[in-house]
Amino acid sequence: MFSNDPYEDLEKAARAATKGRNFDRLPAAGGGLKYECLGNDGTLVLKVDHKNNEFGFVGEKGExxxxxxxxxxxxxxxxxIAEYRQLKAEAQKP
Structure with missing residues (x-):
């Protein structure tokens, strides 16, 4: 699922992601969707629990x-990623 190149993985994920608007806040729908996202320091950043009507960015840096x-x-x-690859290619030229 993951390659040794994090840029390749990120590029694949970006190409597969939904294009367009991504900033509408929607009311929690019914169902059991649960998701938590932790920061590198282990703090809870994002929580989604539609069944209990909890969703959003949380913590001191939520906004x-x-x-x-x-x-x-x-x-x-x-x-x-394209700019990074171009700069990297230019830096490797003799």
Missing amino acids: QDEAFFLKCTPDIVLNL
Whole structure:
């Protein structure tokens, strides 16, 4: 599932992701969807528990985490990867 190249994995994920708007807040639907996202330091960043009507970015940096998430669209990620690869290729030229 994962390669040795994190940029390749990120590129594949960005190409497969839904394009377009990703910033609408929707009311929690019925069902049992549960999801938690932890930061690198182990703190809870995002929690989704539709059955118990809990969802959103949480913690001291909840607003900042949400703002970052909303800026990370597939197109932006793909552009950054393309720019990285171009710069890397240029740096490797003799």
